Amino acid sequence: LYASVTVPQNALLLSYSTGGYGPLKRAIREFLARWRNIHCDTEQIIITDGTHNGIELCAVALADVGDTVAMESPCYWGARNVFTAAGLNIDMLPWQPDTGHTLPTASGPVTLAYLTGSHHYPLSVPTRAAHKQRLCEALAPRYVVEDDYEFNRDDHANLLFDTTSERHLLVGSFSKMMFPGLRLGYLVVPRHLAGPMNRLRSELFREGRMLDQAVLAQFIFDGDLDAWCRRIQRDYLGRQQVLHDQLCSLPQVRSVSPPSSAISLCVEFAPGVNDVAIAQALLKEHLIVRPLSPVCAASDPRVGLVMGVGMLSGETLAREAQRLRRRLEPLLRQGH
Known part of the structure; x- marks a missing residue:
């Protein structure tokens, strides 16, 4: 081009x-x-x-x-x-x-x-x-x-x-x-x-x-952008489903955003969970997520994690989603 x-x-x-x-x-x-x-x-x-x-x-x-x-x-x-x-x-x-x-x-x-x-x-x-x-x-x-x-x-x-x-x-x-x-x-x-x-x-x-x-x-x-959008949105929907299935039954998880064609999804935790500390702990395992609480108002007590699905797919995504669940579960049980 x-x-x-x-x-x-x-x-x-x-x-x-x-x-x-x-x-x-x-x-x-x-x-x-x-x-x-x-x-x-x-x-x-x-x-x-x-x-x-x-x-x-x-x-x-x-x-x-x-x-x-x-x-x-x-x-x-x-x-x-x-x-x-x-x-x-x-x-x-x-x-x-x-x-x-x-x-x-x-x-x-x-x-x-x-x-x-x-x-x-x-x-x-x-x-x-x-x-x-x-x-x-x-x-x-x-x-x-x-x-x-x-x-x-x-x-x-x-x-x-x-x-x-x-x-x-x-x-x-x-x-x-x-x-x-x-x-x-x-x-x-x-x-x-x-x-x-x-x-x-x-x-x-x-x-x-x-x-x-x-x-x-x-x-x-x-017409290549239209074709790309149709393809990548189908892919994102599938990738989000993989992460959603791994995260929705974890302790202290209040909700996981429904699978969609977007590049990111959000997991909300129960009040009192330290999402900043959890994000820092996951980073040490080379799992990159963004805590929700720093982008909330002082009057908004929501906590959770924001994560993207743009960089991983297929078997790699499935493997990393399982690894994320294994690392998250003990952190959430502790309330970190």
Whole structure:
């Protein structure tokens, strides 16, 4: 693919662009229509260097130091890091899949509401648009940023995002969809923000990586991304089932997220279990997981582990899942 796009006639690769490589933006527009039932203009799409870069652009463009951003608890740690670095005050509101968000009794002005898209990370369960709508009605944020981190073809109804809205933005990433080293993503922004945010991105981060963007565009136009998504989501569902079966009957386990086509799953423990200590103990056994409690609000007592299924498959996954269970069981019995 790289050889096919590096031709002398492709002058687009030799210059700066406005918000990204034009053909890639058109490919993304068509991909979003097929997979997310989102119909937007090409001009509303801004190419980013992955999710963190997109969130950073939103923070810089839409908020000032000291403004408040509302986030769900548990939250995506990466987004919280970006907002903290941007000098924003973070208000974390616990979210429960069955009942929705815990609304504050009193709240000051909220500039940004950062919400998970159709599949919650880190809980790895479907979100609900009605919950998000209720939260936004209560907080009245100036802008709503939805992070479409993980999804399947049939869950777009869980999105609150509206391409005709003047305050809704969508963050997307090919790094999570394909492989982390790609570091390419996109924003879909309101029409009136497209020009200013494009100019701001160009001034702050400059344009580049046209060759990578051209290859990705061809990959999408050829139908290869659609085929990859269908295949990898089937694979993830099977891999999650393997882990789910090993973990659901362990002592102190309250719940395991239902097997899905997402890359991660979440195990919630009974109150009092030290998930941080368990994660550290597992790391010594070369089992890498992320504790849940550090990404929860102080008022949210949930504990557990978040783990991915992207790197292992087949017999290796089955063997490592069994090893994880053997290591976890005594740690949980001790309460660690």
